[in-house]
Amino acid sequence: xxxxxxxxxxxxxxxxxxxxxxxxxxxxxxxxxxxxxxxxxxxxxxxxxxxxxxxxxxxxxxxxxxxxxxxxxxxxxxxxxxxxxxxxxxxxxxxxxxxxxxxxxxxxxxxxxxxxxxxxxxxxxxxxxxxxxxxxxxxxxxxxxxxxxxxxxxxxxxxxxxxxxxxxxxxxxxxxxxxxxxxxxxxxxxxxxxxxxxxxxxxxxxxxxxxxxxxxxxxxxxxxxxx
Numbered sequence: 001x002x003x004x005x006x007x008x009x010x011x012x013x014x015x016x017x018x019x020x021x022x023x024x025x026x027x028x029x030x031x032x033x034x035x036x037x038x039x040x041x042x043x044x045x046x047x048x049x050x051x052x053x054x055x056x057x058x059x060x061x062x063x064x065x066x067x068x069x070x071x072x073x074x075x076x077x078x079x080x081x082x083x084x085x086x087x088x089x090x091x092x093x094x095x096x097x098x099x100x101x102x103x104x105x106x107x108x109x110x111x112x113x114x115x116x117x118x119x120x121x122x123x124x125x126x127x128x129x130x131x132x133x134x135x136x137x138x139x140x141x142x143x144x145x146x147x148x149x150x151x152x153x154x155x156x157x158x159x160x161x162x163x164x165x166x167x168x169x170x171x172x173x174x175x176x177x178x179x180x181x182x183x184x185x186x187x188x189x190x191x192x193x194x195x196x197x198x199x200x201x202x203x204x205x206x207x208x209x210x211x212x213x214x215x216x217x218x219x220x221x222x223x224x225x226x227x
Contacts, residue, residue: 011037011038011039012035012037012038012039012060012061012129013038013039013041013056013058013059013060013061014031014035014038014039014040014041014059014060014061014062014063015040015041015042015043015049015052015053015059015061015062015063015064016028016031016040016041016042016043016063017042017043017044017045017046017048017049017062017063017064017065017068018043018044018063018065018068018091019044019045019065019067019068019069020065021044023065023114024042024044027063027091027121028040028042030118030121030122030125031063031125033118033122034121034122034123034125034126035125035126035129041056041059044068044069045068045069045070046068046069046070046071046072046075047070049062049064049079050079050082053079053082053083053086059083059086060086060087060129061086061087061088061089061125061128061129062079062086062087062088062089063089063091063112063125064076064079064088064089064090064091064108065090065091065092066090066092066094066099066103067092067093067094074106076088076090076103076106076107076108077106077107079107080106080107080108087109087110087128087129088107088108088109088110089108089109089110089111089112089124089125089128089134090103090108090110090111090112091112091114091121092111092112092113092114093113093114093115094113095111095113095115095136095138097139099111100135100136100139101139101214101217104133104135104210104211104213104214104217105210105211105214107208107210108210109128109132109133109134109210110124110127110128110133110134110135111134111135111136111139112124112134112136113136116136127176128176130176130178131178131179132175132176132177132178133173133174133176133209133210133213134176135174135213135217139217161203162199162200162203162204163199165186165196166196166199166200166203168186169182169186169193169196169197169200170200170212170216171216172185172186173197173200173209173212173213173216174213174216174217179193179194179197197209200212
């Protein structure tokens with residue numbers, strides 16, 4: 001019995017934080033489809049979420065509602081600072097560009113609109129647990145906004161400073177691929193990929209891959225407007 005149990009995948013610990021019991025129950029069903037052996041913790045407020053994180057030192061993922069009680073402007077950043085190794089995925093009724101962009105910029109590893117199909121949610125959860133970043137496809141092709149064009153013009157200069165190989169790595173990062181996946185795709189070693197990722201962070205003046213992907217996503221938006 002023990003040998004059979006040891007052969008199973010790692011048992012992930014996942015927090016579902018939403019103030020609606022029906023939503024939490026529905027998400028739990030989806031999570032169990034994505035990660036059958038997951039241990040689920042439920043929270044109905046921001047404070048309860050923090051308590052669970054404080055009491056459990058090996059949480060692997062937090063699915064966080066933006067609108068539940070106790071949430072405030074810097075809640076995402078507050079969690080990422082206190083628990084930097086715990087990825088956060090926002091699950092929200094909001095799905096506008098600004099909400100998604102702000103969440104990713106503040107350190108979230110993904111954003112799942114509550115209108116998403118179960119299979120999309122499953123893929124997003126699995127992607128983030130594998131070290132990737134999930135951004136809804138519609139955000140990569142947003143509606144035209146001339147103000148956004150002006151605000152993001154500096155991103156072009158940053159991207160243009162990247163080498164051809166660094167642009168390839170950044171493109172694969174935007175697809176949510178891990179360093180191992182990128183190394184396999186490009187036929188390079190993981191240390192080489194890490195070197196390129198560090199160079200990308202420095203040239204884009206960002207601290208992590210979520211910020212780099214955010215800039216890349218915005219660049220895609222500007223490219224679409226100019227094409």
